[in-house]
Amino acid sequence: MPSDLAYWIISVPLEDADPHRMFSELGAKLLSDGGAASSDFGQLSFPPLKTGTLESLISLSEDLPKLDTQYTQVVAKIIDTLRALLNNDEAALAQHVLVNEQSLDDYMLSWAWNTGKYRADRSLRDTVESLGKELSSIDNVMKQKLANYNVAKGQLQQLQRKKHGNLSVRSLADVVHKEDFVDTQSEYLETLLVAVPKNNAKDWQARYERLTAMVVPRSSNKLAADDEYALFNVTVFKKVRDEFVQKCREAKFTVRTDFAWDDELVERQRNELDAAGESEKELWTELLRLARTNFSEAYQALAHLKVVRTYVESVLRFGLPADYFAVTVRPNPKRTKALLATLVSHYAYLDGAKRSKKNNDAGSGEAPGEYAQLLEEEQFPFVLTEQYMVPV
Numbered sequence: 001m002p003s004d005l006a007y008w009i010i011s012v013p014l015e016d017a018d019p020h021r022m023f024s025e026l027g028a029k030l031l032s033d034g035g036a037a038s039s040d041f042g043q044l045s046f047p048p049l050k051t052g053t054l055e056s057l058i059s060l061s062e063d064l065p066k067l068d069t070q071y072t073q074v075v076a077k078i079i080d081t082l083r084a085l086l087n088n089d090e091a092a093l094a095q096h097v098l099v100n101e102q103s104l105d106d107y108m109l110s111w112a113w114n115t116g117k118y119r120a121d122r123s124l125r126d127t128v129e130s131l132g133k134e135l136s137s138i139d140n141v142m143k144q145k146l147a148n149y150n151v152a153k154g155q156l157q158q159l160q161r162k163k164h165g166n167l168s169v170r171s172l173a174d175v176v177h178k179e180d181f182v183d184t185q186s187e188y189l190e191t192l193l194v195a196v197p198k199n200n201a202k203d204w205q206a207r208y209e210r211l212t213a214m215v216v217p218r219s220s221n222k223l224a225a226d227d228e229y230a231l232f233n234v235t236v237f238k239k240v241r242d243e244f245v246q247k248c249r250e251a252k253f254t255v256r257t258d259f260a261w262d263d264e265l266v267e268r269q270r271n272e273l274d275a276a277g278e279s280e281k282e283l284w285t286e287l288l289r290l291a292r293t294n295f296s297e298a299y300q301a302l303a304h305l306k307v308v309r310t311y312v313e314s315v316l317r318f319g320l321p322a323d324y325f326a327v328t329v330r331p332n333p334k335r336t337k338a339l340l341a342t343l344v345s346h347y348a349y350l351d352g353a354k355r356s357k358k359n360n361d362a363g364s365g366e367a368p369g370e371y372a373q374l375l376e377e378e379q380f381p382f383v384l385t386e387q388y389m390v391p392v
Contacts, residue, residue, distance in 0.1 A: 019325045113304065135200045174266055198232075311324070
């Protein structure tokens with residue numbers, strides 16, 4: 001069952017060299033079926049691609065499904081990046097998932113081969129390799145730019161946690177004052193800052209002088225408090241500092257050993273936060289612009305890859321001459337089964353003996369056993385390839 005969250009590219013043999021008649025007949029059939037009528041569709045024309053040998057087509061038919069999956073993931077990762085940058089705002093996302101400033105529906109339902117960018121006179125293998133190189137290049141660029149942005153974002157978040165976290169982790173530069181410390185040039189004494197769970201504040205007051213020897217009596221004062229912790233200072237002799245820190249840890253008191261008074265610390269941290277915020281903002285803007293551009297480029301390349309896959313499967317399925325009628329369909333998720341039933345009914349004449357005759361008329365002899373088995377497993381009388389649709 002094809003997905004109702006993808007565009008369907010459908011291909012059948014062209015009849016009487018008249019694609020317009022076939023398109024009108026298909027439209028009338030879909031409109032006559034209430035379930036299928038609510039699905040949008042548009043005609044798709046294959047360029048004069050070079051068919052190549054049967055062996056090369058079979059080789060491509062084996063490789064294309066894997067490449068299809070690999071490069072669809074490239075497009076999906078760009079979408080994930082855009083979602084993250086836009087905080088899952090679907091309305092904002094819709095403004096960025098465009099192809100040449102067109103919506104995906106407008107692009108896919110009026111699709112045409114981009115002859116200016118992708119040459120149709122090359123071998124199919126060369127075309128596929130060219131599309132693959134483009135998608136791989138886009139993926140590598142996106143990975144590098146995303147990594148750069150994530151580093152900047154991580155640095156900013158770390159600085160913000162230091163500024164806005166609780167007293168056990170946040171920066172204390174704007175919380176304490178120089179007078180809260182013993183002379184920093186003292187040879188024997190050192191003032192420590194201790195974050196104490198609020199429920200244990202009385203326990204701290206009662207115990208801190210006895211946690212180790214050589215704690216200055218009555219040297220602890222409450223300096224600040226938040227919802228979780230109270231911050232105290234305490235002065236000890238330097239020779240017992242490490243032991244005192246260990247005793248505090250055992251008592252669930254957090255000594256802020258990461259903090260030392262610095263007259264210029266407040267200004268320096270403010271500048272660091274401002275610089276990190278500016279850097280993150282610049283990289284966010286750059287990554288958003290790049291993701292928008294690369295989505296357009298990657299989606300076009302993927303669509304051309306899907307069309308090549310549809311063409312290859314059509315030649316192997318229906319034979320030569322390589323004249324096919326194709327449409328792109330955007331299924332209505334609520335009526336997917338009805339749409340599929342209508343399409344199967346409309347093209348039922350291609351099934352059975354007539355399809356076998358067409359394969360024989362192609363002059364290719366019997367299909368290799370492996371491919372013949374694939375044909376037997378095919379459940380539709382037409383070739384169907386699915387193109388990525390942005391999930392919303």
